[in-house]
Amino acid sequence: MALPADLVFILVVVLDFFLLASSRLGAAIRAVAIQGALLAALPLLLAGEGHDLGHTILLAVGALALKSLLIPWMMFRAIREASIRREMEPIVGFVASMVLGGIGVALAFAFASRLPLPGGDAHPFLVPTSLSTVWTGLLLVVTRKKAVNQVLGFLVLENGVFVFGLLLSGFMPVMVEAGVLLDLFAAVFVMGIVMFHINREFSSLDTARLSALKD
Amino acid sequence: MLPRTLLHLAELLVVPPLLLGVVNRTKSVFAGRVGPPLLQPYFDLAKLLRKGAVYSRTTSWVFRAGPVVGLAAILSAGLLLGMGGAPAAISFTGDFVLFAYLLGLARFATALAALDTGSSFEGMGAAREVTFASLAEPALFLCLLVFARATGALSLGGMLGPALPAAWAPAAAALLLAAIGLFVIALAENGRIPVDDPGTHLELTMIHEVMVLDHGGPDLALILYGAALKLFLFGALLSRLVLGFGEGALASEALFLVGLLAFAIGVGVVESAMARLRMIRVPQLLVGASVLSAFALVLLLR
């Protein structure tokens, strides 16, 4: 198996663990940016014969620009506006989050070996990495209280889905992938605007304060 | 075989204080100082051995036995370790469990001696040390399991033998993760930054230092030497893991020593570059190391 691709997948999962354990928002945003850069490198590493090179390069460049540069920049602006630096103890606790993440990764690797890959020639780490990252994203969204962390969780989840989408890059039309990337950008853009309003309204980005509406 | 084993015994007995010296020198270089001579720990040990000891009236034989038992345990653990690719002096199936628990026995003896003084100060240190150790233990076992799975051997000598360099080819990523986990555990078990600051003497921040506060003279020499030995053992594990690909006896031995030095320098660099973690973050660090090792194991089990 190609060592660079191996290492990239492993690094993506290690970054997932780091995100689950991190309490500093700046470090978390940078970790997501690095993850985005790694994912942008993946199409180039995985491209075998028969894949359209121009298509691959376009996808890689687009992913790099959006995931590594534009979106982290927007997130940094959001936290600068709100001048927050740390996440308070999340709902589940950092240690418990890491353990849950670890269990999720183990299950992902176990589960993935039972799903037969119809393509046949895909990298064996691809599906487990994708599922682990999706699980990490879900954990982050559900257990974190700061709105910025919830958006980061959403980004991580989309990263996981992106990894999975690499399996299909052979026959998936460019429009869908471009649509996915653009939707991601638009989603984060809108979230940024809403966060700005939240900060203005509540003077904080702690979603524990968003609890007026309940039955 | 016999000359090599004798060489290893000699290394085990002689090299550890040098490692401490290298760590201290590295920290000094980072701080822009000249620093103590590399052989300073030997001089310290010699000085301490010449001194007399004062024993408090509240202590019992446990206090006097602590350093002795500790050193004996660590030396025995060292006999289980295969260095430089050669087989270990004592080796049998499952001896890695004995290795881990001999280290635990040493820590137990030190903690008991600390509690025996009847001082709440030392009791606090013992409590902290033991808590962190209980979190580091699963991480250590997971790392050793990764070794076992990668090499297919169940004894330390086998794990660190020729099978280990051969295991890098198919399982590089897993072994790399295990190496990182092992390094973090080494820092934790030896009371280094970011887990514990060996140079601090502030009440609120001491962990290991406070346990040995009441020992003096030859006892302190035994404890200091034991701590150096423990550092050496972890360094040996890491050195063999990362730099173990020498062909032939001479190359293996040379690489082993180079690896030890690199480990000591690495510890020094980490100590200089990082600050100590808040105590509430140390469990998170250790659990993180466990999770990394567990992930490495999952990669191998797949």
Added chain:
Amino acid sequence: MLVPILAPLALAAVAFAVPSNRRRPLALLAGAALHAAGVGALLATRPPARAGAWLVFDAMAAVTLLTSTSLFLAAAIYAQGYLARRQDRDNRVFVAGLLALLAAMTTVALSHHLGLAWVAMEAATLATAPLIYFNQNARSLEAAWKYLLIGSLGIALALLGTFFLALSGAGPGGPRSLLVEDLVAAGPALSLPWVRAAFVLLLVGYGTKMGLAPLHSWKPDAYGEAPGLLGALLAGGLTNSAFVCVARVFQVTRAAGEEAFAREALVGLGLLSMALAAVFVLGQRDFKRMLAYSSVEHMGILALGIGLGGGAAAGAFFHSMTNGLTKGVVFLAAGNIHRAYGSKVTDDVRGAARRLPVSGPLLLAGFLAVTGSPPFAPFFSEFAILNGAFAAGHHAIGALFLAFLAVIFVGMGATVLAVVQGDPRGAPTGPDPAERWLTAAPPLALMVLVLVLGLFLPRGLRELFGEAAALVGGSWGTP
């Protein structure tokens, strides 16, 4: 085919550019009119599906588009009156967002390419999230954030499910495409574990957008805080689009052979939604949140319908139309009442029948329709589903269905009667205490439509429902 999509999009851009706050709502009227014309033309000509086409006007699309068009027409007229009274806010984003929503909903309905449908659903979510914040207070901000986050989460899972589905067809000899026709044609050649996993993820993802329990937590907040106009379009239009997505996925799952598993999942979620709605509707003091739970209930009914199959499936499509129109009535009327009293809790609001002689009784009539009383159309659609359940021998399900309906009737009735009856003197006065024609006529027209559909269902429509049901394995005739 492209007119109903492109026209509203173009008008959205125009609306964004127009500087005048007063003239902008006219774009809504133009959009509604062009959309209606486009849909009418499609219905008249019924273009056949070209091979490999991404946009196909099939029966499901027809049902959904008819509902959306009628709703949007009513909403556009209502908006003229509503936005004229809300000149205190800049309605640039609001108008553009509504038109973008219409374009996205139309795309979802017409799209036979599951990837395009996904892109459109995501676009609809993003277009509507800022609109929930139109009132710009802390509560609507909280509602908008929850809607955005939970909706995006669901959509991301739906994307993963879409990828799973594409992968299931990726083997040698597989269709290697995301077009519904190709996947259905491949049928058993699709890799089963992937199809099953895909179905679960897609049900969870699009179910979140539909508002099925237990993924409905955003609904009471979003529908409760959004302006009545937006609530009507979301509850009547967007949820139907999500339902179409679920139905198309169900089509593929059936063809692949996982029908039994999929049916069980749909029926289970449907019953759960109805049960949850029944619990939370009792003692609900905020009548807009109550309507949100009613929407959860009706989404449960839709899921139950296609899950049961047979006549119930045809009833489900009938119900998607009747529910859509009725939700339009109740949300618009509730919006009027909210503005008349400045509050939406039963502590403050009473005597709506007297203060608002059109909207008050409309809320009452709408409540009767929504809970399935004859002679309104929802009664007949729910009856069709119930009939299908009993005819196929699912007596327990039918009994539960009736029980939940009864509980919801009682619960909603208490709230609605408290709002509508009584003496309005002494109740607080809101920014818009009198009835106005522009905001009262659209819900009235929709109500008349609901009544007419109940009394006399055109044969053409009935056949359309049957055709749509046939796509998911049901029909009017078979039990």
